[in-house]
Amino acid sequence: MYSSQFLDLAISTAAECLEDPRLTPFGAVVVRNGEVLSVGVSSVIRDNNPVAHAEVNAIQSACRVLDSYLLTDCDLYCSGFPCPLCLSAARWAEVKQVYYAASLEDSAEFGFLDQKFYYDLARQDWSAGSEFPVLAGSSTQRAQGREVISRWKNMRNSS
Numbered sequence: 001m002y003s004s005q006f007l008d009l010a011i012s013t014a015a016e017c018l019e020d021p022r023l024t025p026f027g028a029v030v031v032r033n034g035e036v037l038s039v040g041v042s043s044v045i046r047d048n049n050p051v052a053h054a055e056v057n058a059i060q061s062a063c064r065v066l067d068s069y070l071l072t073d074c075d076l077y078c079s080g081f082p083c084p085l086c087l088s089a090a091r092w093a094e095v096k097q098v099y100y101a102a103s104l105e106d107s108a109e110f111g112f113l114d115q116k117f118y119y120d121l122a123r124q125d126w127s128a129g130s131e132f133p134v135l136a137g138s139s140t141q142r143a144q145g146r147e148v149i150s151r152w153k154n155m156r157n158s159s
């Protein structure tokens with residue numbers, strides 16, 4: 001259930017990032033049953049970690065708190081609309097609801113690429129000539145990669 005105080009906390013966390021040049025201006029909060037489980041800042045530069053976005057950091061911390069890879073009873077509050085990475089992380093964690101303050105258009109206005117990445121994903125152009133090519137291996141390698149996944153599924157079904 002939405003509570004504006006948690007979105008306020010995400011925003012104030014983002015604002016605190018302005019005091020450290022190694023942080024970028026985003027904050028995120030994971031909440032369960034009205035209780036803050038974790039607060040994350042965007043520490044990509046400080047940590048030399050391209051996936052250390054505020055939302056990912058908050059999700060990882062909350063998972064450690066709960067000792068679980070799922071956050072099914074939790075909400076995620078973000079100072080800005082999450083990028084595809086963070087929204088995917090929220091979905092993998094089965095977060096119940098995501099709330100945001102600044103829009104994708106707002107962050108794009110100041111040079112952040114979140115909105116562009118969504119457009120790129122929607123276009124699904126992974127061909128060799130595209131801006132960000134993602135290329136398949138050989139058909140044999142596809143079969144081998146598929147076989148590993150298939151074996152995993154069969155092991156899960158038989159246990």
Ligand SMILES: [Zn+2]
Binds near residue numbers: 053055082083084
């Ligand atoms: Zn992100």
